[in-house]
Structure formats: C-alpha cells, structure tokens
Amino acid sequence: MNRDFYRIDERLAAAVQLAQNPTVSREHVIEEYRRRSEAAFAPGTRRNYRQIKATFCAWCEDQGFDASLPIDPKVVAAYVDYLGGKVKSSTIETRLWAITEMHRAAFEATPCRDRLVQLALKAVKRRYGAAVRQAPPLGKKEVLKAIESLGDSRLEQRDKAVLWIATDSWCRSSEIVAFKVKDLIRQDDGSSLLYVTRSKTDPYGDGAYAFLSEAGTESVLRWLEIAGLKSDDPMLTKSQPNSKVQHMDPATISRILKRCTGRKDISAHSTRVGGVHDAFRLRCDLSSIMVAGRWSSPEMPARYGRRILASQSAAAQVSAAFSEV
Template sequence: MAHREFDRENERQATVVQISQAPLEHREQLMAEYRARSEAAFAPSTLRNYRMIIRLFVAWCTENGHNPKPPVDPRVVAEYVDFLGGKIKSTTIECRLWAISELHRSHFYPNPCRHRLVELALMGVKRTYGAAIGQAPPLGKADVLAVIAKLGASRRDMRDKALLWIATDSWCRASEIVAFRVRDIERQSDGSSLLFVHRSKTDPYGQGAYAYLSGPGTEAVLAWIAVAGLRRDDPILTKSQPNGKIAPLHPSSLSRILKTCTNRADVSAHSTRIGGVHDALRLGCDLTSIMVAGRWTSPEMPARYGRKIRASQSAAAMVSAAYIGQKTE
C-alpha cells in the first residue's frame, strides 16, 4: 500500500513537472479551467477563506521582500511558518499551508509545503508553542433545560426555545442548524421527530443524514412555526420580529443568542455539541453511538471532546474509588 502511494506521488509530481514545461498558452488554459472547476468543487466559505489567506500571504511576502508569485521557494514558506508561530494556533497554520498548496496546484507547480524544510518548521512551531486545540465550554442537557425554563412566551422567547431545543437534542453544528427548513421535520409516533440534515462539514456532497429532536423539542419547534406563520419551504430559525423578511439566521447569530440566553460570554454554538458528548459519556454511552448521534465519521473529535470525562472514568479513577471511596463521574 505504501509503495503504491509513493508511486502515486511520484506520478503526480511528474505530471506537474510536465505541465510546468508546457507552452504558456496551454498552461493558461489549464489554469483558467482549474479556477472554474474550483468554483464548483469548493464551498463558498472555503473559497472565501482561501482568498483571505492568500491575501495575507501576499502581504507578508511583499513586506519581507519575497516574491509571492508561484512557484514560491520552500525556504520562504518555512520562514512564513516561523513568523506565524506563537501568533496563531498550529491548526490555523496548517490551514494557511493548505491554501498555499492550493495556490500552487492551481498554477500546476510543485507544492512547496511538502518540502522537508516546511515540515520541520511546522514541527518546530508545534514543539515550541504546543499543538493543543481550543475547545468551547460544554453546555449539557441540564444547563440548556434550565435556560429554557426561564424563557417566557414572547415571540422572541419562543424562537429561542426552538433554537435551544434543536441545539441540545440534535448535536448539530451551527451551519446545519440554520439550514433546517420546515419540510425537514419528520414526526415519529412517540412524539419525537427526526431532522433531515441535507449537507454538513463531513458530508459536502449531500448524501444526507438524520438528527434527533425530542418530544418537548418538537412541541417547541412546532409552536414557533405556528406563531411565525412559517411555510413548508421556509427556514425554521429566522429573525423573531413580526412581519420581517423570512430568511435563515447566520451561523454566528446562534452563538450570540446562546450567549444572551445563558448570560455567559464563553459559550458558542458548538457548546451544546460538546455538552452532548459529555452527557453521553456520563451515561455510559459507547463511542460508536456517540459518533452516530453527532454524525462524526471518525472517533477523533468526540474522543477529544470527552477527554476530561473519560479521564474521570478511567482505570485510575476506578482504583481510587475502590480503595479510598472517591466518587467517579
């Protein structure tokens, strides 16, 4: 397998070299087609992020006397990594390297980010500044239910109740939550519902998946739909003002609403997703069922979200409980 991957990389590099030596007119045609196909292949948010990163890289190169036009010398990219170290997270640096790699792919030049000097620069940054990934604080079911209980019956409160129920029941990402439309609710015989997730971060091609919505959550969402007069194709979560334009909320609005409802500045729209994992681990749910609930394609993220809970449930915690009576989570 490793040999085949090695051969595939050699073939890819050979193709890049061959194209780089082609006549200028042919290269320009390929680059134009690459740009057009990228517009269809990548999500709009990905393209916006890519363009922003390239603008930042070009500005840095200009300020430091480097030519930002591909092909960029790997030593320049390594110097850029050194410059970013300690200023932004290592995962963000990796994202910037992806954009520089994509810039070179779009021009059919060898990728300087694969050069060993760049790899060593990134390793050095991680070793010096750490590679820990920040995590939003969890908002578990009990936290959210306490917030819902304090909300009243105003139009805004009813919208916020629907939002909170969807967030705490479905474990969906902010982009998925704001994308739900009335037609995506599928009622179940026990009073609960399924929410159809058309597209997500881990499902860019729209195979679709389902998220759970409890009985009380379904009642709150249907009550909001009735008050807002939403139709089948309308987004479920809209602005709460009456007679306003019916349009989906922006994902960033979810974090703002959660901060307002909980009166906490540290939470975000991801907090209910992390809180769901914490609750599940406390209840003894296995990692596979957690992956299904959150629609993760690998155990890496839910395991990372639950590392504090899993430490308190570890063999060390069990031994302590057995010998000194210390309670485990």
C-alpha cells in the first residue's frame, strides 16, 4: 500500500476533527504542533523554515498578495515563476516544503499539491534545468601534498588533523566538527574508526563508523596531546592555547581546506566528492563506496562519480580496444 495514501487520509481526518472543535481547542492543538515541531526538527531546519517563511510573506506583501492561510495556489504558482532562474530548482522545492509546513502547522490544506503549482515547478525545471551543482573534487593526492607542506606549529598540527579526517573519513563538515575525543576507536593495525553519532541522513542517532588511516590516527593523536583534550572534549577545536574548548563551526572546515590547499573553489564537501572519484579510478565497487560514505542508496555516489564513470564506460573501453588494433 502507498504510505502517502495513509498520510493524506490522516491529515484529512485531523482537519475534520479540528473543524468540529471549538476555537480554543483548535488553538491548543496548533500550539502543541508548534511545540512538537520545535523538538522534532533540527536547529538548522527550524532556522531555514523561519527564514523562508519571512521571505515568502515579504514577497506576498510587495506583490499585493494576501499571505494569510490558506494561501491561494495561484499565489504560490506566481512565487515559483518569480524564483525561476534566480535560484536552483532544488531551492524552490525547499521553499515549497516550508510553505507546506506553514499550512500543516495551522492544519490547513497545502496549496503546494495543487496542479497549478506543480505545473509551474515543472515549467521552471524545463526552462532553467534541474541540475544540482556538485562541489569540485579534492582528491587524496592533493590533500597529502597540502599536509606535507604544513609545519609543526600548533595551528598547523590542528589543520593536519582536520585534513586527515576529511580525506580519510569522507565525513561531512557537520560530522567532522561533532567528533569528540572518545569517538576515536583504535584498531590493532594502527588505523582507527571514527564513531559518527548522528548525521544529515541519521537524525535519530543510529550511529555509523568512518575510517581513519594509521597516518591520520597519528596526526589526530598528536593534536589531542598538544591541545590537552579529554575524553568528552571536542576532537577539533580552535588552535589558540587559551581559547575556550568547544566544537568548531562547520564552515571552519571549508576555510581550513581552502587555506591549506590554496584553492578557492572547494568546500568541505570536496573531499567527499574527491574520495568517490579516487575510488572509481581504483575500480572500487559501488557497494564498498556506499559503505565508506555511509550512503543508503547508490544515487549520490553515482552522481558524484559520473565524470569518472563516463571515462570508464563501455564506449571508452571499446574506443581503447580499437585504438590498439
């Protein structure tokens, strides 16, 4: 059975129930929904939702549209038209999610399921494309070169630990800065495992493991000793001796990578993409790549590696075979 059917059925039942309740009871349920949403959504999601809501309401006011709920589907379709070409289609979809959540919070039917809105979104995708920009790859060879160029100062020792974790583990920046000292699990061969408590795709904390090489482990241990960090302390902190021991901001990982490599085009996600590129060049199978990056489906690693896969495709192999004839 389609689970969406049950979700729609449940929402309709909730709407009918609220319609039959007195105003005081309705306001109580809406307030409870708001409170539970605060607990259910990640801080970043809540912050993004509030920002999108404010931006949309401001746009409605500028255009002379009524932003009171429920919002007319024609207004939302016009908003999609306005966003077309200004932001990515994936960003438009995120904004439609926020508008839907505005209606769910008030137990009103969302206009985003209306055919007018869906057609507007399809038209924008057809006209402007739906491609998602991929972070430029930063492979192992380039990272190792950057590590070799660093000296032994306190800052450089910290940066070495960051670079090793980023290139070995393929972790997202939010995962890297969340590591605590106790999340480093030593192995008999000198390498280690990093325990990923939770992540973007694991909001409920089932947990996962990432790899850290022997050289990477030595670098991290050296930094922990220099910084005097304890078991419950963050693994990566500010490099200043007297600074407060706290988790770094995820954006700091990107700044460190840019500074150490001299590249301005990369981000913290570049080592994740670069790791996939290196793996495909080494002919690693897709299942092992999924394990390394903790992906539950092959879609993202295949998307990251499509440039490499094209050069390894049947067409490339046939060309190579016949060039030798």
